């Protein structure tokens with residue numbers, strides 16, 4: 147029985163590398179897509195948003211209220227586009243997205259402050275983009291306590307209080323679950339890898355078939371497993387380039403904290419990349435032509451982006467969607483990467499998410515090798 | 524190897540009853556074929572007659588629906604992997620990588636077959652092609668004829684024992700074709716077996732043996748004289764004025780199967796000598812000069828094809 151041989155595998159690997167090198171456009175896309183996505187999603191994950199449009203409804207014109215409004219106006223975080231609109235108008239502004247915040251200063255703000263009653267400032271936030279709202283909200287608190295503390299001198303100094311002189315209530319509109327900004331970049335890693343890796347390998351075998359080179363390949367002694375692995379290996383390198391690009395950008399452009407072990411991220415990425423490549427190869431062996439292969443890849447990509455917890459909070463999805471999501475490698479990879487980077491999880495903590503990836507890889511690879519037709523029948 | 528040595532007849536290809544169906548259609552119908560080692564075997568037949576399909580079954584690219592046999596001593600149904608290692612198959616359509624250079628293509632194939640001393644083998648192959656100075660050119664940029672030559676070089680690189688060539692000279696210029704045939708004869712003299720399909724009659728005549736396939740059926744086989752004799756075709760040639768009218772008249776007559784213009788003459792053929800002579804007598808004109816000649820291979824093949832059509836109708 148003919149067995150696997152390394153020289154045949156290596157022949158395929160080299161050939162794929164040369165073809166990759168020749169196909170500059172595709173290669174540029176594979177580097178360009180992560181960069182482009184980073185730029186696009188970069189707005190949402192800007193860790194230091196500035197000049198967010200805000201409206202102030204100051205029912206009180208007292209000195210403290212004026213100080214607060216002036217301070218907000220002077221801060222970089224906000225651009226006070228409107229002042230003192232009616233409540234209905236404020237709602238409309240939020241709804242239209244003309245402002246991201248409405249800061250409501252109550253009627254007897256100054257008086258309550260002086261009485262030490264910690265007046266309540268209600269901040270209505272458009273939290274559809276929570277990544278941007280989060281830091282702005284903490285900025286409001288900081289600004290308020292700084293400027294007001296400066297005004298509260300002498301006998302009033304006691305009013306500064308342990309919790310600050312003012313109580314801030316945040317009313318987040320439109321987004322029930324606040325996804326933190328840092329969720330996005332690690333998630334992006336999974337999305338980018340799914341998108342490029344599946345598509346590129348889905349084309350790998352159908353391209354050979356469409357160009358007629360498959361007939362030649364099949365007439366040689368090369369084994370299905372050698373073709374599959376030979377086509378997968380070069381793209382693992384590409385996958386690692388993408389992972390590195392995203393990690394670099396995450397760290398130095400978006401300042402995502404990296405608590406955990408980066409080596410672990412790279413190790414898990416290998417498994418995840420292999421999952422996607424195997425999926426692509428399997429599509430490739432099922433599809434009749436390149437168009438079908440791309441459609442299949444897209445069919446896989448959409449739930450990977452929508453149901454994996456990247457786009458919507460996983461727990462907020464209906465049960466069937468969670469079930470579908472659990473079958474997708476991206477879902478598990480997102481949890482692993484977020485866990486490692488943000489919470490500093492180690493191997494023990496990510497283990498429950500690792501075995502579904504391994505299982506997926508085995509199943510995809512088996513179907514791929516089984517479906518790979520060794521004849522033209 | 525053991526099986527090959529055990530085969531005393533020294534047949535490179537020995538298959539019987541090979542059949543292939545696509546859906547309802549029988550594309551290759553119970554074909555028996557024996558090819559001796561070191562022989563150049565010509566495989567002819569009209570478009571769609573099943574030549575490519577048959578060759579694909581020989582090298583394990585298609586699974587036969589029926590039949591059995593050996594190729595280089597290996598079972599065609601079970602030992603495809605062993606067969607593939609010792610066969611060079613040149614596909615009808617160019618099937619090397621257009622985005623790889625000549626050298627890279629040859630190098631890839633050499634690696635796949637684990638050719639010993641690969642670099643030398645690739646260089647020798649390029650030199651023989653006369654393409655050593657263009658080895659970095661992409662295969663896709665070659666002209667059609669050069670692609671054919673590259674493909675031939677590539678399927679020879681692992682020194683196969685059997686060459687299966689599917690229309691290797693389609694679109695190749697006469698000089699290159701002659702060189703190609705010289706090389707094939709040289710290789711055969713060294714012991715390589717070649718099964719080659721072609722639509723060119725002059726090439727068919729250069730083969731040691733021929734087989735003629737039509738609609739999946741093997742209609743004739745043997746050496747050139749055997750095939751010519753087997754067809755039992757009578758051919759007359761006529762020269763003179765008004766040949767167009769004469770051709771039209773002849774075609775309506777019983778027993779006249781083919782009327783073909785060759786320059787300033789007509790070839791008139793039929794399988795029944797009496798009927799042909801009667802037909803000629805019917806259109807006899809003193810200005811015409813009639814002469815019986817040996818039937819050509821092309822006349823024979825066209826006659827075979829018409830017979831096959833009759834049988835299938």
Ligand SMILES: Nc1ncnc2c1ncn2[C@@H]1O[C@H](COP(=O)(O)OP(=O)(O)OP(=O)(O)O)[C@@H](O)[C@H]1O
Nearest residue numbers: 522545550568569570571572573574575576577615
């Ligand atoms: N994969 C396939 N599926 C269905 N029918 C096929 C397939 N491959 C070939 N055929 C049919 O089988 C018949 C024989 O085809 P084949 O390619 O063997 O002919 P050929 O003798 O090589 O012709 P040509 O001289 O044009 O190359 C044709 O009618 C063709 O349509």
Ligand SMILES: [Mg+2]
Nearest residue numbers: 574575615689
């Ligand atoms: Mg053919």
